[in-house]
Amino acid sequence: xxEVTQTPKHLxxxxxxxxxxxxxxxxxxxxxxxxxQKAKKPPELMFVYSYEKLSINESVPSRFSPExxxxxxxxxxxxxxxxxxxxxxLCASSQEGRRATNEKLFFGSGTQLSVL
Amino acid sequence: GDSVTQMEGPVTLSEEAFLTINCTYTATxxxxxxxxxxxxxxxxxxxxxxxxxxxKGSNKGFEATYRKETTSFxxxxxxxxxxxxxxxxxxxxxxxxxxxxxxxxxxxxxxP
Numbered sequence: 001x002x003e004v005t006q007t008p009k010h011l012x013x014x015x016x017x018x019x020x021x022x023x024x025x026x027x028x029x030x031x032x033x034x035x036x037q038k039a040k041k042p043p044e045l046m047f048v049y050s051y052e053k054l055s056i057n058e059s060v061p062s063r064f065s066p067e068x069x070x071x072x073x074x075x076x077x078x079x080x081x082x083x084x085x086x087x088x089x090l091c092a093s094s095q096e097g098r099r100a101t102n103e104k105l106f107f108g109s110g111t112q113l114s115v116l
Numbered sequence: 117g118d119s120v121t122q123m124e125g126p127v128t129l130s131e132e133a134f135l136t137i138n139c140t141y142t143a144t145x146x147x148x149x150x151x152x153x154x155x156x157x158x159x160x161x162x163x164x165x166x167x168x169x170x171x172k173g174s175n176k177g178f179e180a181t182y183r184k185e186t187t188s189f190x191x192x193x194x195x196x197x198x199x200x201x202x203x204x205x206x207x208x209x210x211x212x213x214x215x216x217x218x219x220x221x222x223x224x225x226x227x228p
Contacts, residue, residue, distance in 0.1 A: 107159030
């Protein structure tokens with residue numbers, strides 16, 4: 001199983017809603033990532049969890065709250081989002097997430113989020 | 117800081133044409149270099165990689181050679197297919213997967 005599975009595939013929410021994005025991998029990877037991708041742009045790193053601990057937070061607003069319940073699961077809790085937060089949210093995983101420069105990322109298909 | 121510059125798209129070619137997508141990088145050390153591809157409606161997937169100078173990465177008919185002297189990692193394919201239509205991202209890594217630096221992406225459309 002070399003897949004990263006994300007749910008839901010599409011999400012529409014209002015600015016007062018609370019919702020969660022979910023990500024799962026069963027490759028035994030110890031690092032998991034959230035990226036945000038706007039149309040026609042490269043992915044931008046938001047958070048990294050390494051061995052279930054938050055290791056990188058790229059100054060993301062607190063209306064985005066990540067959670068890593070175990071080594072296979074990663075959630076992104078959303079609250080009071082703004083229309084400019086509409087984007088494709090990608091989850092990724094890698095084997096170790098440490099300093100091995102040749103380590104590759106495995107991406108999920110993403111959640112297309114629209115904030116109204 | 118470290119950065120990746122890709123040729124601007126979009127690029128439109130006919131089927132069986134030769135493809136080159138240029139990629140150059142700036143880095144303070146000796147990075148690993150990658151090409152990721154994003155097909156419509158999907159996430160990114162690794163296409164090929166090279167970890168040191170003069171290495172050639174190859175996959176699915178695509179090739180790229182790590183050129184330290186020109187700080188380049190151009191993507192080539194001899195005969196493109198409609199199914200190669202996608203967005204291609206060049207990327208470098210100096211500090212592991214947690215610090216992957218992406219180029220802006222090049223959208224490729226192949227017409228039958």
